[in-house]
Amino acid sequence: MRKPTAIVLFAFLLGIAATCSAQSAEELKDSISAKESLHIDGVIENQKNLSLIQELEKCGNLNLKKENYENFLNSVKLLAPQTTLLILVDKTHSVGTNFDKIKYELYNGEPRLKMTPETLKAFKAMAAAARKDGIKIWPVSTHRTYTYQKGLFDRSVKRNGIEHANKYSAKPGHSQHHLGTAVDINSVENSFAYTKEAAWLAENAGKYGFSLSFPKGAEEITGYAYEAWHFRYIGTDAVEMQDKYFGGSQQKFLEFMHKCVFKK
Structure with missing residues (x-):
């Protein structure tokens, strides 16, 4: 006590x-x-x-x-006030269907590509900076509903089995994509990790408030395989704290905020 x-x-x-x-x-x-x-x-x-x-x-x-x-x-x-932006969503923490009807804006008017206004603004700023460096980035997957994520997970189980699905896909309610702040960029293929676009993001994404959710070598911490394309917007101040005190680990940083600051 x-x-x-x-x-x-x-x-x-x-x-x-x-x-x-x-x-x-x-x-x-x-x-x-x-x-x-x-x-x-x-x-x-x-x-x-x-x-x-x-x-x-x-x-x-x-x-x-x-x-x-x-x-x-x-x-x-x-x-401390950023309880929604920094909410912990992982294998053991679910948001249920609470984020199915979030406030969002469309990327280039595309109905499938929904982000929170703050995330979209930051992503556009990042994409503009990348273009100046001769790099082109775009979102391929953003906000997902509970039902959509359930379909993805169920199909993964059917094709590859439950063990594979748990490693490469989130169960419905447990995906960062529900938040409208997670963005899969350019590709969802492992080959993306070896591209100049991935290298640019690894170097620059944090400047715009984006953090790599599932880094290489962190599988035991995150519970998921390495995804060089999956970034979550948490804000520049949060990225700075994550990098300075938590070794660049988004998972460890969010767990700390969840357990020690938000007290949930």
């Missing part, structure tokens, strides 16, 4: 998330008053902040360097 002080500390964090959900990043930073300042001359000043950092560190099984304490806590506070 956690000590009462820990409960108070998490209440403090969630209170920030609730009151600042409509604020911009700059407004959120400004809302952290001077008395909550984390350090003076590199030394943590506020015991409440220090205790919160230690609680989060323990919860996420992290090993933070003390010089990173301030930036880490500021990142957590900044991302």
Whole structure:
């Protein structure tokens, strides 16, 4: 059982998330008053902040360097309101049919290619940057309904068996594509990993808030085979935190937010 002080500390964090959900990043930073300042001359000043950092560190099984304490806590506070954008969807966490009727926009007017407005804006900016580098990228699969995903999974089971399906396809309700923020880019073939487009994305996608969901060598962590084409929009601040504190692992980062910040 956690000590009462820990409960108070998490209440403090969630209170920030609730009151600042409509604020911009700059407004959120400004809302952290001077008395909550984390350090003076590199030394943590506020015991409440220090205790919160230690609680989060323990919860996420992290090993933070003390010089990173301030930036880490500021990142957590900044991302705490992003419960929908950073929702955990994987083999054990389902969104059911809750995202079947999300607010979306169409890519180039194509009814099959639906993304949330924020995702579409970021994708278009990324595609424009790629074109300047002589690279062409486009979406081939975006938002999927529960029913559509069920059809994909059932057909995969029928063709290749349940073990293969579980490795290469998500069960209905468990796909990131339900969110409208996941995009399969250019191809869904393994050969895509060896293209100049895949290399460009690996180098630049994070600058536009996109994160590779199923990296090579991370099968035991994600539960899925390597997919060089499957990116999820989580925002640039989230990508920065993912890369800095979680070794670039989207799965580990989202698990931390789910368990330690959103408390679900």
